[in-house]
Amino acid sequence: MISDILSRANWRTSSKTQANGSCVELATDGQEWVAVRDSKKPDAGVLVVEARTFHFFLRSVKDSGVQA
Incomplete structure (x- = not known):
């Protein structure tokens, strides 16, 4: 199911x-x-994560001051 969605993403x-x-x-x-x-x-390959987990990750990176 997710692969069908990703193929049209x-x-x-x-x-x-x-x-x-x-x-x-x-x-x-x-x-x-x-x-x-x-x-x-x-x-x-593709890594799929829950949106809230991804947003938490981004917030943590921004708060850490790491330059991407």
């Missing part, structure tokens, strides 16, 4: 993507999940 690349394409891409259903994949190898 609108993948986004970060605005901070390097010129060499080294970045991740994200897709979401807008409420329940966020999918992450390697922009250079989109067929290599």
Whole structure:
């Protein structure tokens, strides 16, 4: 089921993507999940996590001061 949704997903690349394409891409259903994949190898696999878990991760990175 999720693979069908992901095959039609609108993948986004970060605005901070390097010129060499080294970045991740994200897709979401807008409420329940966020999918992450390697922009250079989109067929290599996808990590899908709950949206609230992903948002917690992002908030933790921002709060830590780590430069992405």
